[in-house]
Amino acid sequence: MPDNPQTQKEQPRRRQARGERRIAQLLEAAARVFCTTGYTAASTNAIAREAGVSPGTLYQFFPNKEAIAIELGDRLVHEMRDTYGEALAPIDPATPLETAIGSAIDRFLAFNTEHPVFFALMHGPDIPGRMAETHDQLHSTLISRLESLLASLMPGAAPADVTRTAHVCLGIYKSGLELVLAHEGAERAAYVQEIKDVLIRYLAPLACDRLGPG
Amino acid sequence: MPDNPQTQKEQPRRRQARGERRIAQLLEAAARVFCTTGYTAASTNAIAREAGVSPGTLYQFFPNKEAIAIELGDRLVHEMRDTYGEALAPIDPATPLETAIGSAIDRFLAFNTEHPVFFALMHGPDIPGRMAETHDQLHSTLISRLESLLASLMPGAAPADVTRTAHVCLGIYKSGLELVLAHEGAERAAYVQEIKDVLIRYLAPLACDRLGPG
Amino acid sequence: MPDNPQTQKEQPRRRQARGERRIAQLLEAAARVFCTTGYTAASTNAIAREAGVSPGTLYQFFPNKEAIAIELGDRLVHEMRDTYGEALAPIDPATPLETAIGSAIDRFLAFNTEHPVFFALMHGPDIPGRMAETHDQLHSTLISRLESLLASLMPGAAPADVTRTAHVCLGIYKSGLELVLAHEGAERAAYVQEIKDVLIRYLAPLACDRLGPG
Amino acid sequence: MPDNPQTQKEQPRRRQARGERRIAQLLEAAARVFCTTGYTAASTNAIAREAGVSPGTLYQFFPNKEAIAIELGDRLVHEMRDTYGEALAPIDPATPLETAIGSAIDRFLAFNTEHPVFFALMHGPDIPGRMAETHDQLHSTLISRLESLLASLMPGAAPADVTRTAHVCLGIYKSGLELVLAHEGAERAAYVQEIKDVLIRYLAPLACDRLGPG
DNA sequence: GATGAATGAGGATTCATTCAT
DNA sequence: TATGAATGAATCCTCATTCAT
Numbered sequence: 035m036p037d038n039p040q041t042q043k044e045q046p047r048r049r050q051a052r053g054e055r056r057i058a059q060l061l062e063a064a065a066r067v068f069c070t071t072g073y074t075a076a077s078t079n080a081i082a083r084e085a086g087v088s089p090g091t092l093y094q095f096f097p098n099k100e101a102i103a104i105e106l107g108d109r110l111v112h113e114m115r116d117t118y119g120e121a122l123a124p125i126d127p128a129t130p131l132e133t134a135i136g137s138a139i140d141r142f143l144a145f146n147t148e149h150p151v152f153f154a155l156m157h158g159p160d161i162p163g164r165m166a167e168t169h170d171q172l173h174s175t176l177i178s179r180l181e182s183l184l185a186s187l188m189p190g191a192a193p194a195d196v197t198r199t200a201h202v203c204l205g206i207y208k209s210g211l212e213l214v215l216a217h218e219g220a221e222r223a224a225y226v227q228e229i230k231d232v233l234i235r236y237l238a239p240l241a242c243d244r245l246g247p248g
Numbered sequence: 249m250p251d252n253p254q255t256q257k258e259q260p261r262r263r264q265a266r267g268e269r270r271i272a273q274l275l276e277a278a279a280r281v282f283c284t285t286g287y288t289a290a291s292t293n294a295i296a297r298e299a300g301v302s303p304g305t306l307y308q309f310f311p312n313k314e315a316i317a318i319e320l321g322d323r324l325v326h327e328m329r330d331t332y333g334e335a336l337a338p339i340d341p342a343t344p345l346e347t348a349i350g351s352a353i354d355r356f357l358a359f360n361t362e363h364p365v366f367f368a369l370m371h372g373p374d375i376p377g378r379m380a381e382t383h384d385q386l387h388s389t390l391i392s393r394l395e396s397l398l399a400s401l402m403p404g405a406a407p408a409d410v411t412r413t414a415h416v417c418l419g420i421y422k423s424g425l426e427l428v429l430a431h432e433g434a435e436r437a438a439y440v441q442e443i444k445d446v447l448i449r450y451l452a453p454l455a456c457d458r459l460g461p462g
Numbered sequence: 463m464p465d466n467p468q469t470q471k472e473q474p475r476r477r478q479a480r481g482e483r484r485i486a487q488l489l490e491a492a493a494r495v496f497c498t499t500g501y502t503a504a505s506t507n508a509i510a511r512e513a514g515v516s517p518g519t520l521y522q523f524f525p526n527k528e529a530i531a532i533e534l535g536d537r538l539v540h541e542m543r544d545t546y547g548e549a550l551a552p553i554d555p556a557t558p559l560e561t562a563i564g565s566a567i568d569r570f571l572a573f574n575t576e577h578p579v580f581f582a583l584m585h586g587p588d589i590p591g592r593m594a595e596t597h598d599q600l601h602s603t604l605i606s607r608l609e610s611l612l613a614s615l616m617p618g619a620a621p622a623d624v625t626r627t628a629h630v631c632l633g634i635y636k637s638g639l640e641l642v643l644a645h646e647g648a649e650r651a652a653y654v655q656e657i658k659d660v661l662i663r664y665l666a667p668l669a670c671d672r673l674g675p676g
Numbered sequence: 677m678p679d680n681p682q683t684q685k686e687q688p689r690r691r692q693a694r695g696e697r698r699i700a701q702l703l704e705a706a707a708r709v710f711c712t713t714g715y716t717a718a719s720t721n722a723i724a725r726e727a728g729v730s731p732g733t734l735y736q737f738f739p740n741k742e743a744i745a746i747e748l749g750d751r752l753v754h755e756m757r758d759t760y761g762e763a764l765a766p767i768d769p770a771t772p773l774e775t776a777i778g779s780a781i782d783r784f785l786a787f788n789t790e791h792p793v794f795f796a797l798m799h800g801p802d803i804p805g806r807m808a809e810t811h812d813q814l815h816s817t818l819i820s821r822l823e824s825l826l827a828s829l830m831p832g833a834a835p836a837d838v839t840r841t842a843h844v845c846l847g848i849y850k851s852g853l854e855l856v857l858a859h860e861g862a863e864r865a866a867y868v869q870e871i872k873d874v875l876i877r878y879l880a881p882l883a884c885d886r887l888g889p890g
Numbered sequence: 891g892a893t894g895a896a897t898g899a900g901g902a903t904t905c906a907t908t909c910a911t
Numbered sequence: 912t913a914t915g916a917a918t919g920a921a922t923c924c925t926c927a928t929t930c931a932t
Binding site for chain 1: 894895
């Protein structure tokens with residue numbers, strides 16, 4: 035069974051294609067496993083099994099579970115960026131805060147609902163302060179994006195304050211997301227509204243120069 | 249097939265005495281281990297070792313890891329109750345909301361700082377909706393207490409709304425606690441203030457009949 | 463089949479008996495495996511299998527393969543000491559060198575033939591200078607014993623010279639042992655004589671004050 | 677990525693050229709890896725990586741790890757032959773034994789120092805008697821050369837005695853080499869002298885008809 | 891020839907849990 | 912009661928080797 039050498043010249047790295055497919059396949063499998071069992075309990079063997087490949091294959095592309103999660107997080111962030119634009123669209127000052135936050139939350143929730151693995155990856159550390167690299171990366175990225183968004187809301191604030199506010203907002207969002215995902219239908223909608231209310235009321239006084247809804 | 253001893257409220261048996269000591273010893277060890285490694289990563293063997301007893305002894309008192317965490321959570325709740333009174337002292341209507349929430353948070357934080365294992369036990373589920381029994385018990389208890397506290401704040405609200413608000417508040421508190429424990433000194437104090445602000449602003453409109461601070 | 467409880471008072475740790483037996487059993491199994499496959503290729507699972515226990519049992523007594531080898535080496539050294547006396551019986555100055563070395567080699571070889579695992583444990587490092595802990599321990603012990611033996615032979619020598627000579631002698635012995643073990647019958651005997659000759663001729667000029675055989 | 681075939685004036689089989697380069701490249705890489713990790717611990721993947729080629733390429737030239745080592749050993753032996761002449765230059769009977777052995781050792785050591793992989797390949801078997809093919813080849817070659825060298829020293833000796841003496845000498849040399857490579861500077865020089873002394877004293881009585889240095 | 895993907899058995903090690911004493 | 916030995920499946924990860932392209 036010799037190969038066909040005539041197709042060779044136009045594909046400088048055809049073989050990487052298979053690898054790329056495998057990587058995508060593995061990441062999808064990992065996402066499924068993370069959603070089913072949570073990040074901590076997920077095992078590399080389970081991911082390989084879910085992907086229908088041998089453990090060795092997994093390790094050809096990822097050195098360990100952490101790396102899988104990091105890559106998965108990276109891809110999610112990029113997809114988020116592609117979908118919603120850079121820096122969460124620095125808010126138009128004319129938009130009422132309520133509307134701005136409401137739509138931001140809606141978009142975030144839409145994304146998280148479509149990519150439920152996000153929750154598993156964002157899940158906080160088991161021990162306060164000690165965060166796995168995975169979460170750290172994703173967390174930092176999200177914090178950065180939030181900071182730039184908040185900076186436009188809090189023009190006079192010190193950077194440390196913006197950072198702190200970003201952490202608080204992300205915390206609120208994460209715990210809210212947990213509640214939203216745990217419910218369905220009208221109850222879910224009600225929780226969505228609660229998140230918005232919490233954030234709007236928390237941020238309204240900080241966005242002092244911005245006109246409220248009424 | 250002995251019955252479940254935890255359902256029996258009074259036990260005058262004297263051998264229980266040594267058993268009680270053992271149980272306390274094991275729970276203290278478990279608390280230490282949970283704090284050090286987190287609940288998921290904690291192993292029963294490690295707990296037994298930390299307690300200075302053999303694995304077999306541990307299993308004489310607890311059927312599994314879960315049961316240890318549940319009992320630990322129960323005892324913490326009881327201690328909390330003993331320390332701060334039943335139902336979080338239904339708030340005196342004359343107290344300004346700001347003060348009420350501020351002192352409630354302070355007391356909670358004091359308790360959590362003194363019992364750092366609380367964080368490990370309260371740590372949310374890895375998968376939304378699916379909560380380990382451990383956290384479920386503790387969570388339900390805290391929610392109940394919060395509900396009764398909030399009920400006094402939101403006299404006209406529907407029970408479902410009170411429950412929902414309780415969940416939101418607990419979520420905010422948990423994520424806030426994580427941030428507080430992850431920092432020290434002035435930064436920690438700043439985060440404490442943020443939690444209070446978030447909750448106050450969130451609850452102020454709900455406590456419509458209550459006089460605000462100004 | 464309960465044990466006899468009346469023997470209990472004199473045995474403060476009877477339960478260790480089972481453990482001790484297991485340890486002996488594991489060490490014997492390890493010795494067999496080391497002899498069969500060599501130290502490097504030996505696996506803990508293979509040792510456990512050979513001992514007829516589960517991998518977990520092995521790890522209850524030894525943290526890793528290294529530890530097994532070290533303990534095995536220790537026991538061998540102790541047995542050697544018990545059998546042949548402390549410090550290889552500092553040689554009677556009246557004994558001719560030839561006799562002294564000859565009988566020392568004979569005794570060493572007898573021991574090594576009876577405990578073939580000794581060879582596997584003494585086997586030098588794969589990379590010069592970098593020695594596994596196992597071999598290091600055993601090696602150091604043997605070197606020490608040789609040093610004290612040689613010190614009585616080389617009264618005026620500097621310690622560094624004694625040490626160097628000890629290393630050389632041990633090297634000769636090890637490589638000789640390899641040859642001896644690789645042969646049988648008359649050929650083996652011939653190799654035994656060669657080792658003796660090498661050592662005698664090497665050491666004779668160093669033991670300057672000692673009377674030769676003639 | 678075509679090579680330039682026009683620079684090669686005559687090639688009975690031009691693909692061999694690239695192949696030879698690949699083989700050399702792989703052998704160099706293997707030598708480096710063997711020196712770093714030892715033969716047993718070296719992995720074919722590691723060798724391929726070190727050589728900058730894919731595992732598949734390695735297996736196009738060598739059927740397994742053993743074959744790499746054997747070929748490496750062969751080339752070393754040939755290089756040794758090219759450098760020091762056939763049969764180690766059958767010793768001029770007029771040369772004093774001391775000088776002959778001294779310079780032979782010096783040359784061997786020079787070669788081994790320049791080709792440190794020699795040590796890894798010569799490293800004795802893990803199990804006495806059972807020698808890997810690799811070492812066997814190399815060993816046999818060295819023994820042969822030693823035999824012919826010794827034959828000129830021991831004119832009247834039976835072939836079996838010569839063979840035995842060759843094995844003993846090689847053993848001494850190998851264990852000595854280990855000591856030499858493990859030390860540096862003056863201590864290394866001292867060990868070199870020890871090897872020489874051991875061999876000279878061992879061989880002097882066998883070379884009965886040869887005049888000593890005095 | 892060359893590539894890199896794929897394999898899968900096997901490596902060391904852990905752990906919740908049970909059992910004999 | 913209490914001990915500590917015992918389990919064995921499951922963990923992560925590696926490796927020599929083969930295969931499709």
